[in-house]
Amino acid sequence: MSFFNSLGRIGRNSNRQKNKSTSSTTSAIGNSSVSKPLFLCQPFVRTALLKGSFKTIVDPPKYVDVKEWLALNVFEFFNSLNQFYGVLQEFCSLQTCPTMSAGPGCDYTWPDANRRQIRLPAPHYIEYLLSWTNERLNDESIFPTKASQEFPGVFTNNVKAIYKQMFRVFAHIYHNHFDKILHLSLEAHWNSFFAHFISFGKAWNERHGKY
Numbered sequence: 001m002s003f004f005n006s007l008g009r010i011g012r013n014s015n016r017q018k019n020k021s022t023s024s025t026t027s028a029i030g031n032s033s034v035s036k037p038l039f040l041c042q043p044f045v046r047t048a049l050l051k052g053s054f055k056t057i058v059d060p061p062k063y064v065d066v067k068e069w070l071a072l073n074v075f076e077f078f079n080s081l082n083q084f085y086g087v088l089q090e091f092c093s094l095q096t097c098p099t100m101s102a103g104p105g106c107d108y109t110w111p112d113a114n115r116r117q118i119r120l121p122a123p124h125y126i127e128y129l130l131s132w133t134n135e136r137l138n139d140e141s142i143f144p145t146k147a148s149q150e151f152p153g154v155f156t157n158n159v160k161a162i163y164k165q166m167f168r169v170f171a172h173i174y175h176n177h178f179d180k181i182l183h184l185s186l187e188a189h190w191n192s193f194f195a196h197f198i199s200f201g202k203a204w205n206e207r208h209g210k211y
């Protein structure tokens with residue numbers, strides 16, 4: 001599946017290195033010496049609650065304002081991601097995740113007070129990220145909730161920034177905590193949630209990118 005393969009490419013450069021992660025395994029298909037992340041292995045890569053197209057749930061209803069639809073979905077994605085991370089939080093510590101990584105060689109950075117990009121332990125990064133996103137979602141000047149208010153010109157840029165940060169949490173969990181997802185039997189829910197998230201972003205970009 002392209003969604004998961006694209007996520008797997010984040011750590012492509014590191015494939016040359018010997019993978020020491022316990023969340024990796026050896027591909028049963030093709031070259032047996034090539035290791036791939038657990039989430040890309042069968043049967044997990046195909047485990048989902050829903051099969052087929054997400055078109056009917058990502059397209060805006062006929063009479064709903066497209067920005068209203070975008071705001072609603074971002075809000076829902078954020079709440080669900082927050083809940084998933086809440087379940088996994090005890091496994092994401094300074095010891096297990098000293099950086100906000102999405103596989104070896106891929107560490108996301110966060111801007112400090114002087115706008116310098118710094119590496120943070122993943123739990124700190126995600127705490128900042130969730131707080132930063134929550135502030136924006138509750139900011140009436142960015143996400144207005146009253147019918148009389150227009151969405152600001154910077155609305156879609158804010159949504160893109162939030163969407164990018166949420167993707168990083170998905171990437172971190174896939175690369176570092178997918179074994180715990182399996183242990184909790186959440187893989188079908190998690191994969192479907194991610195597929196919905198990516199489908200929504202792709203559909204928006206293709207159909208409404210001009211907004």
Ligand SMILES: [Zn+2]
Pocket residue numbers: 091092093096097122123172176177
């Ligand atoms: Zn972690």
